[in-house]
Amino acid sequence: MTKTLLMFMAITLCIACKSDPKKKEPIASTSIQPDYIAYQSHISKAEKHILDSNYVAAFKQYDTAFTLVDKPLAKHCFTAMQVSATVDSLDHFKKYSLKGMRRGLLPQYFKEDSLLNGYLKQKELYPFIDEHFEPNHKIYEESTNTFLIDTLKQLTLLDQKWKVHYWDSLARVDPENKPKYDSLYNIIVSDIVDNKLIPLIKEYGYPAERSYGIKAVNYAGKNGGSQRRSYQNSNATVILMHYYSLPQECKYNDLLLNEVMKGNLEPTSYATLIDFQAQWGKRKYCKVRHFNEWHATKDSTQFEAINKRRKTLGLRPFQERLQKNKRGQKACKEIKEGNFKHIKLFYWCG
Incomplete structure (x- = not known):
């Protein structure tokens, strides 16, 4: 059975993993490189100010963050537009709307x-938006790599198919044989990661929003409404989350951290992947510590060290994630009651 699965995978992916015929020559480096950690730090501070309802201070942090990188993330542009509208800064609202459209909004x-x-x-x-949308959206389209889009789509479909088949179905209806289904799925997801995804990252960089583009994802189901929508691209991260849900070595962490520094991988996504390793990894081979971004340790003696690690990625103390959670729960309730005006931190409804 295993040989049959591996043959199937090879056939499915042979086209997707071919050389990119439109691959461009790398752009010559400049003396000033974008500081994505500093960018994330200012974004994190802005979100803290939003939690405290200090919108003028948040506005200033977004303004600083956007001077540091050429490609701010779409969700940050969206929130910056909301904040600039709240403080009634028309010029900045226009500027952030243009940046947002260049990032796929x-x-x-x-x-x-x-x-x-x-x-x-x-x-x-609205006439301003209509006038500027097409040229700015063209910039967005030209910045995405269609080869990566097609390849990641194939990898994601393959991962989802066998995750649903083994983990979400057979392992539940036949729990006595769960170790067998875990092993079979591990063979598949390891092949996807080791032989397809990691080589892709090494050649093109981590395939996420800045090279792959965004998707409008309704994280509360089909009927969640725009208030529950996120603008992101997490296909590769989801595959790695599945991969690290089983005990694995952490041999790719240097590569992933380098992708953070290059701006291809979000610091929050990197912290999430490390949390999966800390929670489920082989301690003998993979001794990593939590960031408390997804899986969290309750050992209070580690909290200070955790927040120091988070700071190196430009992230605020993990306790603020709990504040985001509570804020989102409150927003969910208010949305049900008819109040739809919420500045989005893209965490639950809020």
Whole structure:
């Protein structure tokens, strides 16, 4: 059975993993490189100010963050637009809307958000959006790699197929044989990661938003509404989360950290993957410590060290994640009651 599965995988992926015929020559490096950790640090501070309802201070942090990188993340552009609308800074609202459209945000996303739609109508800005959308969206399209999109799609479909088949189905209906199904799935996901995804990362960089583009993801199900929507691309990270849900060595961590420094992998995603390793990894071969971004240790003696590790990635203390959670739960309740105007931190409803 295992040989049959591996043959199937080889056939499925032979086209997806071919050389990219449109691969461009690398751009010559410049003397000033984007500081993605500093960028994340300012974004984290802005989100803390939003938690404290200090929107002027948050506005200043976004303004600083966006001067550090050419490609701010779409969700950060979206929130910065909301904050600039809240403090009524028209010039910055326009600037952030242009940045957002260059990062894949569509006018319909603005229209579907009560806060943004209200400001756009109040300031009569829809003609401005319509005028600038096409040229800025073209910049976005030209910055994405269609080869990566197609390849990651194939890898994701393959991973999901066998995860559903073994973990979500057979392992549940036949728990006595769960170790066997774990082993079979581990063979598949390890092949995807070791032989397909990691070589892709080494050649092209981590395939996420800055090279792959964004997707509008409704993380509360089909009927969650725009308030529960996120703008991201996490296909590769989800595959690695599945991979590290089984005991693995942590031999790719230097590679992944380097992708953080290059801006291809979000610090929050890297911290999540390390948390999976800390939770489920082979301690004999993979001795890593929690970041408390996804899986968390309750050992309070480690909290100070955890937050020091988080700071190296530009992340705020993990306790603020709990604040985001509570804020999101409150937003969920208010949305059900008809209040849709919330500045989004893309954490639950909030």
